[in-house]
Amino acid sequence: MALERTLCILKPDAVEKKKVGAILAKIEDAGFAILALRRVKLSMDVAEGFYAVHRERKFFGELVQFMIRSPVVVAVLEKESAVSAWRTLMGATDPAEADGGTIRKLFGANKGENATHGSDSVENAKTEIAYFFPASEVSPSA
Numbered sequence: 643m644a645l646e647r648t649l650c651i652l653k654p655d656a657v658e659k660k661k662v663g664a665i666l667a668k669i670e671d672a673g674f675a676i677l678a679l680r681r682v683k684l685s686m687d688v689a690e691g692f693y694a695v696h697r698e699r700k701f702f703g704e705l706v707q708f709m710i711r712s713p714v715v716v717a718v719l720e721k722e723s724a725v726s727a728w729r730t731l732m733g734a735t736d737p738a739e740a741d742g743g744t745i746r747k748l749f750g751a752n753k754g755e756n757a758t759h760g761s762d763s764v765e766n767a768k769t770e771i772a773y774f775f776p777a778s779e780v781s782p783s784a
């Protein structure tokens with residue numbers, strides 16, 4: 643196992659439902675260190691750029707409109723095997739298919755409004771973290 647970092651986004655639905663504190667508590671209880679944290683309202687350009695890999699998907703427009711609807715919270719999480727550990731804690735993309743106790747099961751509504759985002763690989767995590775945080779804004783590991 644290796645110490646990894648991953649990007650976490652608390653999506654507009656989670657922020658609107660005032661679940662930021664509850665989700666961050668679950669993250670810390672699961673042993674992640676939060677190395678950077680910022681609340682931000684995404685512009686259309688930033689949301690489209692972040693999800694550029696999905697540009698050809700039929701849900702792309704809906705996804706971008708959702709992500710700019712209201713503020714999100716972006717965070718850098720660190721832990722052993724953080725990429726897979728955060729994806730496990732989030733649960734399946736579709737909250738209806740997510741395991742009990744996962745964040746998407748608890749707080750997500752559907753495939754689009756599913757409370758959280760997590761990087762899907764160590765390589766993509768590096769790109770996604772750099773997209774939101776200059777290195778100077780990411781604290782050193784404890």
Ligand code: CMP
Binds near residue numbers: 696756759
């Ligand atoms: P996320 O991990 O943020 O990465 C891409 C997102 O696309 C994904 O979470 C889902 O929220 C979203 N998504 C996937 N499938 C659909 C869909 N059928 N309709 C709307 N959004 C979707």
